[in-house]
Amino acid sequence: xxxxxxxxxxxxxxxxxxxxxxxxxxxxxxxxxxxxxxxxxxxxxxxxxxxxxxxxxxxxxxxxxxxxxxxxxxxxxxxxxxxxxxxxxxxxxxxxxxxxxx
Amino acid sequence: xxxxxxxxxxxxxxxxxxxxxxxxxxxxxxxxxxxxxxxxxxxxxxxxxxxxxxxxxxxxxxxxxxxxxxxxxxxxxxxxxxxxxxxxxxxxxxxxxxxxxxxxxxxxxxxxxxxxxxxxxxxxxxxxxxxxxxxxxxxxxxxxxxxxxxxxxxxxxxxxxxxxxxxxxxxxxxxxxxxxxxxxxxxxxxxxxxxxxxxxxxxxxxxxxxxxxxxxxxxxxxxxxxxxxxxxxxxxxxxxxxxxxxxxxxxxxxxxxxxxxxxxxxxxxxxxxxxxxxxxxxxxxxxxxxxxxxxxxxxxxxxxxxxxxxxxxxxxxxxxxxxxxxxxxxxxxxxxxxxxxxxxxxxxxxxxxxxxxxxxxxxxxxxxxxxxxxxxxxxxxxxxxxxx
Numbered sequence: 001x002x003x004x005x006x007x008x009x010x011x012x013x014x015x016x017x018x019x020x021x022x023x024x025x026x027x028x029x030x031x032x033x034x035x036x037x038x039x040x041x042x043x044x045x046x047x048x049x050x051x052x053x054x055x056x057x058x059x060x061x062x063x064x065x066x067x068x069x070x071x072x073x074x075x076x077x078x079x080x081x082x083x084x085x086x087x088x089x090x091x092x093x094x095x096x097x098x099x100x101x102x
Numbered sequence: 103x104x105x106x107x108x109x110x111x112x113x114x115x116x117x118x119x120x121x122x123x124x125x126x127x128x129x130x131x132x133x134x135x136x137x138x139x140x141x142x143x144x145x146x147x148x149x150x151x152x153x154x155x156x157x158x159x160x161x162x163x164x165x166x167x168x169x170x171x172x173x174x175x176x177x178x179x180x181x182x183x184x185x186x187x188x189x190x191x192x193x194x195x196x197x198x199x200x201x202x203x204x205x206x207x208x209x210x211x212x213x214x215x216x217x218x219x220x221x222x223x224x225x226x227x228x229x230x231x232x233x234x235x236x237x238x239x240x241x242x243x244x245x246x247x248x249x250x251x252x253x254x255x256x257x258x259x260x261x262x263x264x265x266x267x268x269x270x271x272x273x274x275x276x277x278x279x280x281x282x283x284x285x286x287x288x289x290x291x292x293x294x295x296x297x298x299x300x301x302x303x304x305x306x307x308x309x310x311x312x313x314x315x316x317x318x319x320x321x322x323x324x325x326x327x328x329x330x331x332x333x334x335x336x337x338x339x340x341x342x343x344x345x346x347x348x349x350x351x352x353x354x355x356x357x358x359x360x361x362x363x364x365x366x367x368x369x370x371x372x373x374x375x376x377x378x379x380x381x382x383x384x385x386x387x388x389x390x391x392x393x394x395x396x397x398x399x400x401x402x403x404x405x406x407x408x409x410x411x412x413x414x415x416x417x418x419x420x421x422x423x424x425x426x427x428x429x430x431x432x433x434x435x436x437x438x439x440x441x442x443x444x445x446x447x448x449x450x451x452x453x454x455x456x457x458x459x460x461x462x463x464x465x466x467x468x469x470x471x472x473x474x475x476x477x478x479x480x481x482x483x484x485x486x487x488x489x490x
Contacts, residue, residue, distance in 0.1 A: 038147055038371030045142045045364070046285060059285055072281060088281040089368055090243065 039086040053079035118262040129392035131416040147371030161419035169219035171393035178441035202229030207450035213266040216240035242269030242369030271366040275301040276358040286357030304404040311344035392417040410477040433461035
């Protein structure tokens, strides 16, 4: 293989690696927040242990009727990240508790 | 309190500015910047706005309930001058309003409100080119997204604009705290935790007791100072029904209110962030206020229509505008002043009334109830006048 071919192959490998890294980064990054300022501000205000996530105690302190936690914890991780908090605040009907079973 | 620091020298801008007015229904002034038990503000987004705004720390509403307070806000007139005390004749029709005066000055005027006493049938849409009313007693969660879409339409209109946005997040039953629910009082598991899911629970609280047998049908929603109090009468006749409240119950009640304030702050933050994305230079005049406050058992009751105390009338008032120096003023002002102040900022014909930017230390501020009673506040104090 000529030196030029080796260089071309190296460049191709480098470009492929960069493309793979970018794709991996896209896959591993959470979806961007629609309202980053208010969402991260609220997360910070409620995040009492400072780990960047909200657990059930930090958000509610207890399980109110209707067992809402599964409705908020979309990925079932046991805590809410910023994206899940944003979804809860902007799409969960804020009067849903009124319709919760007694 | 910090003495008058503020502003003055506020010159009308060369071009008529866009104006956003946000009304957070029922938000007490003392919740602005209130710290939770972990030392974090309930209203970080409003705090950020306040950092660049004129903050009026002694602002009072002209009325203790939503319809009359907003009518006074829109017209700069006391409810009694609008037929207050007689719901059949109460109307702002024929009055110059903030929206009509600005429309006359070339503005596009729109409102996105959350129903209740701001629903179109109550007649407050006078002067608005578009008056959209969301779900009854709804949240900013419904009105803010619509308002954001209107920002785009208004921006494309080529006209200066006025946009009024309203939400009931902080209004009883406070469980509109939604996902936040009892986040301010974690661990509470007392009787109000379940009872608070019933919207009228808070109307069954009197003094240090709850009277669950007092039904909504018995609630006189027009109760005003001096008027017969149906709950008090019922409670006196049914002492065996009293369920004593302990401090944890009261803390839960107030915690739910605070959680609702936190929720409202989030949504107002969403709106302000959307505005900033469209107006990075912050040239839009932004006014954030509340129409009235709330008695949270401070005087033995929950609600606002029964009382003309500071708890029900002292409201937040923030004004951010180009040329207005940020700071605090502790001089008494009224929400009646918002109309003439904004008319002047817009370069519209001068409206009757006082300007927020020319505070008078000898000012008297009058507030009225739906039943026609009134309170008068001065720098020296407050006195109360019964209805004729």
